[in-house]
Amino acid sequence: MKIRIVNARILTMEEGSEVFQGEIQISGSRITYVGAPVETQEVFDRVIDAKQNLVLPGFKNAHTHSAMTFLRSSADDLPLLEWLNEQVFPFEAKLTADDIYWLSKLAILEYATSGITAVMEMYMEPEAIAQSFEEMGMRIVQVGAANNFSQSTELVEHWLNTLNNQSELTSFRIGFHAEYTCSEDFIERIADIAARHKEPVFTHISEGQPEVDECIGRYGMTPVAFLVKKGIFQYGGAGYHLVHTTPGDIELLKENGIAVVTNSGSNMKLASGTAPIEDYLKAGIPVAIGTDGPASNNCLDIFREMFLTTGMAKLRAGSAAALPAREVLKMVTCSAARIMTIPDADVLAPGKLADLVMIDLNQPNMQPINKIDCNLVYSGSKQNVLMTMVHGKVLYDQFDGRQHFHFPQEPEEIYETCQKIRDRILG
Amino acid sequence: MKIRIVNARILTMEEGSEVFQGEIQISGSRITYVGAPVETQEVFDRVIDAKQNLVLPGFKNAHTHSAMTFLRSSADDLPLLEWLNEQVFPFEAKLTADDIYWLSKLAILEYATSGITAVMEMYMEPEAIAQSFEEMGMRIVQVGAANNFSQSTELVEHWLNTLNNQSELTSFRIGFHAEYTCSEDFIERIADIAARHKEPVFTHISEGQPEVDECIGRYGMTPVAFLVKKGIFQYGGAGYHLVHTTPGDIELLKENGIAVVTNSGSNMKLASGTAPIEDYLKAGIPVAIGTDGPASNNCLDIFREMFLTTGMAKLRAGSAAALPAREVLKMVTCSAARIMTIPDADVLAPGKLADLVMIDLNQPNMQPINKIDCNLVYSGSKQNVLMTMVHGKVLYDQFDGRQHFHFPQEPEEIYETCQKIRDRILG
Numbered sequence: 001m002k003i004r005i006v007n008a009r010i011l012t013m014e015e016g017s018e019v020f021q022g023e024i025q026i027s028g029s030r031i032t033y034v035g036a037p038v039e040t041q042e043v044f045d046r047v048i049d050a051k052q053n054l055v056l057p058g059f060k061n062a063h064t065h066s067a068m069t070f071l072r073s074s075a076d077d078l079p080l081l082e083w084l085n086e087q088v089f090p091f092e093a094k095l096t097a098d099d100i101y102w103l104s105k106l107a108i109l110e111y112a113t114s115g116i117t118a119v120m121e122m123y124m125e126p127e128a129i130a131q132s133f134e135e136m137g138m139r140i141v142q143v144g145a146a147n148n149f150s151q152s153t154e155l156v157e158h159w160l161n162t163l164n165n166q167s168e169l170t171s172f173r174i175g176f177h178a179e180y181t182c183s184e185d186f187i188e189r190i191a192d193i194a195a196r197h198k199e200p201v202f203t204h205i206s207e208g209q210p211e212v213d214e215c216i217g218r219y220g221m222t223p224v225a226f227l228v229k230k231g232i233f234q235y236g237g238a239g240y241h242l243v244h245t246t247p248g249d250i251e252l253l254k255e256n257g258i259a260v261v262t263n264s265g266s267n268m269k270l271a272s273g274t275a276p277i278e279d280y281l282k283a284g285i286p287v288a289i290g291t292d293g294p295a296s297n298n299c300l301d302i303f304r305e306m307f308l309t310t311g312m313a314k315l316r317a318g319s320a321a322a323l324p325a326r327e328v329l330k331m332v333t334c335s336a337a338r339i340m341t342i343p344d345a346d347v348l349a350p351g352k353l354a355d356l357v358m359i360d361l362n363q364p365n366m367q368p369i370n371k372i373d374c375n376l377v378y379s380g381s382k383q384n385v386l387m388t389m390v391h392g393k394v395l396y397d398q399f400d401g402r403q404h405f406h407f408p409q410e411p412e413e414i415y416e417t418c419q420k421i422r423d424r425i426l427g
Numbered sequence: 428m429k430i431r432i433v434n435a436r437i438l439t440m441e442e443g444s445e446v447f448q449g450e451i452q453i454s455g456s457r458i459t460y461v462g463a464p465v466e467t468q469e470v471f472d473r474v475i476d477a478k479q480n481l482v483l484p485g486f487k488n489a490h491t492h493s494a495m496t497f498l499r500s501s502a503d504d505l506p507l508l509e510w511l512n513e514q515v516f517p518f519e520a521k522l523t524a525d526d527i528y529w530l531s532k533l534a535i536l537e538y539a540t541s542g543i544t545a546v547m548e549m550y551m552e553p554e555a556i557a558q559s560f561e562e563m564g565m566r567i568v569q570v571g572a573a574n575n576f577s578q579s580t581e582l583v584e585h586w587l588n589t590l591n592n593q594s595e596l597t598s599f600r601i602g603f604h605a606e607y608t609c610s611e612d613f614i615e616r617i618a619d620i621a622a623r624h625k626e627p628v629f630t631h632i633s634e635g636q637p638e639v640d641e642c643i644g645r646y647g648m649t650p651v652a653f654l655v656k657k658g659i660f661q662y663g664g665a666g667y668h669l670v671h672t673t674p675g676d677i678e679l680l681k682e683n684g685i686a687v688v689t690n691s692g693s694n695m696k697l698a699s700g701t702a703p704i705e706d707y708l709k710a711g712i713p714v715a716i717g718t719d720g721p722a723s724n725n726c727l728d729i730f731r732e733m734f735l736t737t738g739m740a741k742l743r744a745g746s747a748a749a750l751p752a753r754e755v756l757k758m759v760t761c762s763a764a765r766i767m768t769i770p771d772a773d774v775l776a777p778g779k780l781a782d783l784v785m786i787d788l789n790q791p792n793m794q795p796i797n798k799i800d801c802n803l804v805y806s807g808s809k810q811n812v813l814m815t816m817v818h819g820k821v822l823y824d825q826f827d828g829r830q831h832f833h834f835p836q837e838p839e840e841i842y843e844t845c846q847k848i849r850d851r852i853l854g
Contacts, residue, residue: 069794073801077751110791113810268738269805271747299792299806304731311695311735320698324504364537365726365809367496367842368849374500378696379726382792383540383810401829415794422795 001045001392002027008050010034011373012348013057013333019372024055026354029168029391034348050358053386054372057348058117058355059302060336062261063240063290065123066107067100070422071295080208080270088295094425097128104132106418109411110300111138112396113403115357115385120202120290120340122175124150126159130170136407137393139355141340143175143202146190147182153189160197169391173341178204179223180211191231200341201232205239208272212244224249233258238339240290243273250283259286259339264308266292274312278322288336302332303380310377325377358387360398428472428819429454435477437461438800439775440484440760446799451482453781456595456818461775477785480813481799484775485544485782486729487763489688490667490717492550493534494527497849498722507635507697515722521852524555531559533845536838537727538565539823540830542784542812547629547717547767549602551577553586557597563834564820566782568767570602570629573617574609580616587624596818600768605631606650607638618658627768628659632666635699639671651676660685665766667717670700677710686713686766691735693719701739705749715763729759730807737804752804785814787825
């Protein structure tokens with residue numbers, strides 16, 4: 001399939017790039033041309049007129065638990081531990097692999113409406129999840145969710161060996177849930193797998209202050225220091241959340257090539273705190289943004305996350321100049337792709353993956369046209385997503401003003417199935 | 428015009444109300460029936476099948492400067508004073524009444540897409556603004572923006588006498604910009620007008636800490652205390668922002684019937700701080716939410732404001748249980764209507780104004796159906812707005828999946844005109 005997108009405003013997100021007028025050509029899953037309009041005799045299967053709307057790399061959601069859609073809005077406004085122990089864990093225990101397959105599809109519908117073209121996922125039943133994403137055509141990088149209670153280190157190594165050769169859309173990296181849900185011995189075994197496979201590792205770190213205090217009580221050091229000491233990050237990786245870190249932690253993150261995935265909406269709604277994003281960036285640490293799961297957020301909307309990430313940084317710094325719009329855009333495009341180990345999805349350029357979005361500028365919230373990147377971050381919304389393309393395939397569009405979902409099932413079938421799952425489990 | 432909305436989930440927002448299945452009947456600008464489905468021989472001009480979607484009172488935006496649309500995304504990420512003095516005031520000085528008329532129309536398009544059915548406005552050229560809203564069919568309560576540099580107290584009194592008898596959609600209340608832009612004598616004259624007309628007064632108060640410190644330096648007391656002492660709030664009113672207040676201020680607000688209009692997005696983006704919303708509610712002070720103007724926010728999206736208001740309260744309290752969803756919904760519906768002096772737009776009930784919205788529950792972000800009010804606040808977005816009705820008239824709908832704007836001009840004409848205004852003023 002060869003596709004040509006003409007008459008577009010384009011933001012490639014390459015270093016120093018500015019919006020320009022041009023066209024994009026795609027062959028199969030890859031971009032073959034990005035630049036000024038060209039005269040060509042080449043035949044394309046489809047020509048899309050962007051009508052002066054904006055095309056940029058697809059948004060990446062660098063941390064999520066997709067199948068938690070069934071718990072969305074079921075138990076909000078509760079203290080964190082009561083929520084986890086009474087409203088999350090008991091219900092998660094009832095999930096089957098088939099439930100997770102369907103609940104992931106519901107999340108994928110929402111990713112597509114939000115212009116998200118790839119996610120980094122941590123949940124149970126990774127084979128069912130890989131199948132769900134593969135069928136839907138959405139890109140996913142899964143990481144192990146191993147901990148003392150589920151997913152052994154052997155399983156993580158098994159999936160590392162098997163889940164990376166199934167599809168161009170799905171991959172698997174080493175991961176474990178968190179320091180506080182894994183024994184020291186368990187963590188040492190994860191480090192051993194990472195060392196043998198020369199692989200990065202991904203895990204929740206320092207989401208709440210109590211977690212940090214408990215780790216210091218257990219091991220005499222912060223979670224970051226403890227995990228580094230255990231050799232978890234010999235080949236880099238990333239920490240999810242990293243809200244409560246010390247200057248020493250920040251040095252360790254930098255020295256060990258550990259990236260940060262921030263989860264602003266979740267950190268806000270669960271009152272976890274505000275991560276020191278500007279300190280990370282100043283130290284040269286790459287930062288991406290994740291929605292976290294829909295039970296904690298409750299939506300999977302990258303536009304809201306972008307605004308929250310800069311807004312929380314501005315409040316923290318006491319300065320409207322903190323964390324400018326372009327930095328936020330990098331976090332959800334090129335930086336995220338590299339952190340998520342899908343570097344070919346980082347920018348729009350020949351040879352790169354055709355994972356891209358088109359943004360409707362002919363909406364009240366985008367008018368008049370001043371600075372387009374500021375508009376995206378400060379006033380963009382899901383309603384502006386005209387097209388979501390993954391691996392050269394249009395998964396979602398609103399070209400004629402209506403929502404069109406291009407998936408194996410209609411949204412209504414997915415809604416119905418997920419409602420039944422929800423009703424069975426929550427009653 | 429008689430309209431019947433059948434097959435709806437309804438949330439009236441009356442005290443203690445829960446979502447139920449039923450229908451709503453409207454005659455002219457008023458609701459005539461809300462309740463269980465009925466058998467009737469009555470003839471309606473239009474029957475709208477809600478298809479099990481949610482109908483609730485329209486959202487109220489209790490503080491905005493609509494015509495600042497021309498500055499949206501023109502100068503973000505700047506320190507506050509540099510932004511105001513170099514990027515706002517010089518350009519505002521070039522606005523004509525006709526510019527403001529058109530720029531307000533652009534904002535109204537956005538209000539409609541966000542389910543906003545009424546706004547409380549503070550800006551220049553209130554006659555042009557009233558005409559703009561009247562033509563568009565959007566409800567507006569204007570307040571004076573009087574200060575040392577523009578809008579005399581005489582003009583405020585003139586508009587109070589003339590702008591309240593023009594239309595059922597538009598009204599005018601006494602207002603002035605802020606303590607820090609008005610002399611003591613000026614403020615005394617405003618208090619005198621309020622006393623003579625027995626009217627509430629609306630103004631910006633304590634948005635930033637420097638403003639509070641300067642007032643203490645000038646008068647030996649906080650802005651709240653100073654304005655109360657000057658008799659500004661003899662007949663109540665409201666303060667916009669009220670971010671930096673003392674326990675003494677909170678007592679004064681309560682004692683003097685002064686309501687709070689919080690502006691979460693603006694306070695975040697301009698790094699003004701986090702208002703003590705829970706303290707206000709605990710003291711029994713009514714609270715509403717405003718977007719503030721599109722130059723500071725940058726969008727006019729009540730869904731984002733709802734999430735930010737509870738999110739910032741949760742972060743401030745360090746508790747996920749702070750400011751539950753239902754409290755937030757009250758702020759943008761019934762509480763806002765009363766604070767904005769349009770009490771007949773507060774809830775869905777016979778005799779009340781037919782200002783209402785329909786929310787699409789058949790979208791990925793609303794599925795599965797758990798608790799609908801939590802879904803609205805925590806995962807709702809503009810894309811869920813199926814219909815915005817003001818004064819019994821449908822201004823905006825997406826009934827067939829496409830956006831339909833029912834205004835005298837097409838959106839494209841408004842976009843083009845506003846772009847020309849922006850280009851003339853900003854170059």
